[in-house]
Amino acid sequence: GAGVSQSPRYKVAKRGQDVALRCDPISGHVSLFWYQQALGQGPEFLTYFQNEAQLDKSGLPSDRFFAERPEGSVSTLKIQRTQQEDSAVYLCASSTGTSGYEQYFGPGTRLTVT
Amino acid sequence: GESVGLHLPTLSVQEGDNSIINCAYSNSASDYFIWYKQESGKGPQFIIDIRSNMDKRQGQRVTVLLNKTVKHLSLQIAATQPGDSAVYFCAENRASGTYKYIFGTGTRLKVLA
Numbered sequence: 001g002a003g004v005s006q007s008p009r010y011k012v013a014k015r016g017q018d019v020a021l022r023c024d025p026i027s028g029h030v031s032l033f034w035y036q037q038a039l040g041q042g043p044e045f046l047t048y049f050q051n052e053a054q055l056d057k058s059g060l061p062s063d064r065f066f067a068e069r070p071e072g073s074v075s076t077l078k079i080q081r082t083q084q085e086d087s088a089v090y091l092c093a094s095s096t097g098t099s100g101y102e103q104y105f106g107p108g109t110r111l112t113v114t
Numbered sequence: 115g116e117s118v119g120l121h122l123p124t125l126s127v128q129e130g131d132n133s134i135i136n137c138a139y140s141n142s143a144s145d146y147f148i149w150y151k152q153e154s155g156k157g158p159q160f161i162i163d164i165r166s167n168m169d170k171r172q173g174q175r176v177t178v179l180l181n182k183t184v185k186h187l188s189l190q191i192a193a194t195q196p197g198d199s200a201v202y203f204c205a206e207n208r209a210s211g212t213y214k215y216i217f218g219t220g221t222r223l224k225v226l227a
Contacts, residue, residue: 004157031213040122042203042217043158056214091157098213101146105157 002026004106006092012112013082021077021109025094032075033103034067035091043091049075050098082113122201124222133191135221137204142185146207148215149178149189153200161189161202191223199225 005024013019025032031050035043036059046059051072060067064083069075079086089110093103127133139147145166150158164171164178164187171178177190187204201222205215 033213040219042205042220044217045214048213093157102148102160102163103215105150105159107155107157 006106023092029094037089144206
């Protein structure tokens, strides 16, 4: 009974390293979202995919952040030249339709940049 | 797992009592709201939603109240159980039919045995 899965669950990176975070959405879900959640805060929107199309990347904090979903299923969030302020939990969510109602979240990847 | 919300507002309730968690939203144009529950080490879990044309919606042991006049949302949990301990977030959809949700800062609920 597959929900949204994310890997790795934990990632420690040295400042300046590149990281790639993977999201496996629920099969058949059209919409996929990435969020960043800092400690003590609610999730903040990063980017949105409808199938393979990235329709909104307005929440990506800098051009070091890049996301893709080439075949409309699995998605990867890549962060280049990581900085300490990138330390957060990165959440992926998917939903059936295009409006994002009832998003199902994965467990997140906790990224710690040292 | 990792902790969520070490410095969040905290509501402590006795097991069996009712809990009320509040949320103020900022955009009067928001027309859809969701309450999420987030346990440590997990992603947010959908609890209940409400559209702006409603004032109240009930689920199993949970009720959401919406007061558009003062832009206030509340989540009521009846007969609170230890398994209800978590961080609760409200989220608003600020533009009808779009996918972008804005999350509040969250409230930690602690259930005391």
